[in-house]
Structures are given as C-alpha cells and as structure tokens.
Amino acid sequence: MEKLTIKEIAKLAGVSPTAVSFVLNNKKGVSEKTRKKVREVIEKTNFVPSLNSRRLFFKKSYNISLVIQQSSSPFSDLFYYEITNGILEKSKEFGYNIVFTDISMKGNSMEIPNIIKYKDTDGIIFYQDTERAILREVDKLNIPYVIVDAHSTSSDFTSINADSELLSYTATKFLIERGHVDIALISSSYIPEYYIQIFTGYKNALEEVRVSISPYWIQNNAFNELSAYNCMENILKNALKPSAVFCAGDIFAIGAIRCAKDKGYRVPEDISFIGVDDIILSRYIEPALTTIRIDKALMGRLAMDLLVKKINGESVESIILESDNIVVRNSVKNMDCS
Amino acid sequence: MEKLTIKEIAKLAGVSPTAVSFVLNNKKGVSEKTRKKVREVIEKTNFVPSLNSRRLFFKKSYNISLVIQQSSSPFSDLFYYEITNGILEKSKEFGYNIVFTDISMKGNSMEIPNIIKYKDTDGIIFYQDTERAILREVDKLNIPYVIVDAHSTSSDFTSINADSELLSYTATKFLIERGHVDIALISSSYIPEYYIQIFTGYKNALEEVRVSISPYWIQNNAFNELSAYNCMENILKNALKPSAVFCAGDIFAIGAIRCAKDKGYRVPEDISFIGVDDIILSRYIEPALTTIRIDKALMGRLAMDLLVKKINGESVESIILESDNIVVRNSVKNMDCS
C-alpha cells in the first residue's frame, strides 16, 4: 500500500493535489464532480491529512498550554480540575490540543516550561496568580495568554476572575440575614488587591449592622488548611467569641471548622461558618459547608473564548464573574429561630 | 530583525545549516571551533529551532494523549488527577507534550477524539477500562497505548494495575486482625474479572476464620457513592448485622458510611468500614476512613515508562502493582480491646 499523502490521493482521484487540498478545507474552486470524486477516494482510503505539515506551513502548533503551579495543596488542584473541564469542552470546538504543564521550581525561581521556551504553543492559560518574571518572558516570546483566577487584575494582562468583593459581601450578608452580628473573617493577604476586595465586601455588609469589629476577628494569614486552623485558634483566643466566621475559601473553612471542633465548639450550634468556592469536598465534611458557589467550568470556557480571540488578533477585555450563588448546607445556624 | 531560522544562524556564524543542526543535536562531525562559534550565535540570538519542522521531518507529533472517560463522579477525576501528576513528571524527562482528551459519548457509543483520529499523537494513555471498539480503532491506526487502572488484564493490551486480590485480602485481613469475623463486602461486578479478584481476596482472608458467609453481606452492585449507599441498605435489611464492611473503593465506603449513619448506626462503634484507594476525600469524612493506599503517582510514572518504550519499538509487559500500604484512620474499631 502506498503511503497516504495528499499527492497520492490526487493521483487516485485523477486530480491535482491542489484540488484535494481545497476539498479537505471546504474551499471553493473545484467543481462538484471533482469534489465528489475526491471525497470518495478519501472515504475509501481513510485518508487523514498530516497535521504536522500544516503546522509547518502555518507556523502554528495547534497547542494551547495550561500552566498550573505545583501546588502545596491538592485542593487547588481540585478547584482547577473543574476549570479544566470547561476548557476541554471548548477546545474541541476550536480545534486545539490542550497541553498540561506545571511550572516547577528551580531553586528559588520558577522554571519556564519547555513548551513555552520552544514556542510550541499558540497560547497559554495560566492558572492562578503568576510570577511577573514569567509573564514578562512570555511577553517577550510574544505568546498570547490569559490568566484564570488571577485574584488580581491589571491592564497588563487579560484575566478571568470571580468578583471577590461581591462574593465576600454576599457571604457576610447571608450571615447577617441569619441573625449573626459577631462575624469574624479568615482570609489571605498574599495578594494584596484580593485581600482588599475581600475585606471591603465583608466590611460593607457588616457596617450596616455593627459599629465596631474586634481586631482579633480579622485574620489574614490563611493560605491553606493548616494556616486557616491557626487563624481560627487566634480568633478563639480572644474573650469575645464570634457567632459566625466568613472564610474566603472553602479550604480555609475546613481548617477553621476542624479547629473549632478540636476546641470543643459545636458547629453550627456554637459557631457558624460560611465559605467561598464550593469545592467538591465541601459537601462531604461535617457539617456540610454552606458556601458561595463559583462556576468554575464557566471560567474555563470563558478563558478559552478570550484566548482564542487573542490568538486570532482580536482585542479582548478581562472578565469579572459575578457569582453570588449561595449553596445552603448545614454550617450556618439561623439565630432568629434558635 | 531577520526571521530566525537555522539558515539565518548559519549565515551569522559563517557556517552551513548542516553544522548548526549538528550542534543543536549534539552530534559529532563539527570541529570544536565551529561548535563554539555556533553556540555563541545561538546564545546571542536566543534562537530555538522550530519543533514543527522536526515534527514534519520525523513524522512525530511529540504528543502523548491522556484519554479519560467523561466520568459520572468527580472522584474518579480525583483519583486520576494523582496519576496525571506522575505522568507529567516523566513527560519532562522524555520530552513529550501531555495532551488532555476526554472521550465524549455520541449517542450510545464513544466518539474517537480528534487527536487520535488525525494521528496527532505518538502514544496514548487510557485511564480506566476502555471500550474494546475504541481500542480496536486505535490498533488499526497503529498508535501504541497503555491502559492505567484497567481493572482487567489481557494479553491484548499493556496495562498498569493495582493487585486487586492482594488489596482485598489485605483489607479483609486487617479487619480480622482487629477482631472482626462478621465482615460484609461492597464491590462492583461491572468488570467481572475485577470482581473475581476482589471476591477472592476477601474470601481467602475470611475462610481462615469463618465457615459461612451470609449472602446478604455480599453486595456487588456498587459503582458510585449512591449505589454503595443502596448496597449498605441491603446489608442492613438482614437480621444478621456485620461488624465490619470492606468496601472495594473509598467512594463506596463513603456512601456506605452515610447510609449506616442515616440508619442510626455509629461508626465505628457499631459498624466498622475499610476502603481502598486513599482518595483525598477519605481524610476529611467523619470518621476519617481507614483504607489501603494505592500509589497513584507511581502508576502514572510507570505508565509513561511503558508507553515510551512501546513508542520506541521495545516490547513491554503489563505491570501489576503490589500495594498493601494500610492507612489506619478512625473507621475501624478494635474489637479486642473494646
């Protein structure tokens, strides 16, 4: 059997390679008769054109790379896994391969993945806030990218973010509506802009019902489950106990709840908790966590939309997702009917 | 600035493209002097050779695709995410892109992903047992593949599996050593061969201490959390209650425990549970689940090793991983010191 190329198909169909190429790409310039004949031969031979040739000709890799940071916690993986599902969905539509890449640390700094170094990607989706050094490198290489869940915004890059302030406001407001007034906050100050948003939402909701906040109740050193546990310890050290805690992330809530239980508090009878994200885990802990759901698959789909537009040279704007979808489970006590 | 190609570099260095190519690929046939000069130019210009050209020349895509089935449960995703980490680790070493693909259903049958249809992949790693129709199609296309966590073995394909019988034996034996004699089984009969292994391990451990088993205690219709819940209901319908249940998968255990609690049983005081897999969730439920850990990252690394060998034309053998690493948490009661 002859090696199957466009040339060979042309020979079999008794036409020129150009004709075959036109048929394959649904271009006009061939008669219906020729088109049909070519289609028959393609069908019969199961011919598929070589993507590698097209890659060379168009100088495109048809790869989009997902760059995820080697995470400290498997739960950020979980969060991103759901985003990835949205991306995959769209990738079929656009005809790109989705290539998984993780940024590994080389000593103290991040190492540029090979797929980027060798420009073997038409675009990049970064997960989570990404080191500026890396972004600059990518800018230099002239590869379009978007950042999903950047936690910060900037005119320097295109990002898809949840509206943290709204999220925070919604969560706090929910607690207030359930009769809570003494509400603590566990958040992260790692990304200052993010922290401000969270704090602002919390504050705006709270100032409608409360004039002062105990500084003990504002904890901003959480970055994973364990540190959230410690934050909760700090909160409980104070004589004034809050009746509810808003945690800016389900995984923080999970750590904080564990702490409260360890210290003998009942949840939610003694202290209520609300989170943000709705990671899969939240349904399974006890009590099941009340939280604000972020539509992560949607974030993924939007990221692809924006990135493909950028690849095609269109200009795009960052997106802020307004998620305020409260998932009511069992971690918040209703103070009004106790 | 000139477009950077091997030709351009050659011009700048005052040598032939051949020389540059040799230097890039660390081949001999160029003098040290030439080599050095070329290296300098490459360094100075930040030149990287075009992968797409090499793709065409070598007829290789440098892609390895991961094929995951659109799963009913996000927890199988979780399980596979850990395998993926092992695969990614190895991919750097071997220089392949890891491309994510999921098999979507088209009506009643699976649809071959484009990356396979267009032979845009040098090899495939299938996650989980895969429809024979798909495997045959891939065979026809002559693309090497391995199956990780196939749950069945066959001389038809190369797979990386945990030793289910050993897993099952170890779990049951552990319960026996804690003084349990009345031990039920929740498993899946979806893949017969797998079921036989699980049952055999269970039976072999059990027959050392028990002459008869109540048929009510053998439940084999679990395939997710909910069905495992139903299996547990069936077990509890019987007048004879087991003191422990071995669940052939953590997610089954999670469903079963929920059922037991719903019916007012205390875990592990009234009934003990042990699982298999050690998915991330198992640490977080209450009580934290005692389980047999499978080293999923290792499975991923081994899958890559085997696949790359296959791609290189070496012959390989399937691997059965002997995992019997018991992770003791709080879901099994010690009957001897009660």
Add this chain to the structure above:
DNA sequence: ATGAAAGCGCTAACAT
C-alpha cells in the same frame, strides 16, 4: 570537517 541539495506533506500563488 564542511556544504550543497533533496525531501518530509501540506498550502497558496500563479499560470493555464
């Protein structure tokens, strides 16, 4: 050791 040239399989400009 070095360089010229052919060719991987496709697309598109150009001529007919």
Add this chain to the structure above:
DNA sequence: ATGTTAGCGCTTTCAT
C-alpha cells in the same frame, strides 16, 4: 476549474 510549482524549517545523504 484545474494543474504546476515554490516554499514552510528542519535533517540527512552525499559530495568535496
């Protein structure tokens, strides 16, 4: 509408 041809950027064979 159809065919001829050059060229994408690399590797390798074959002269020198």
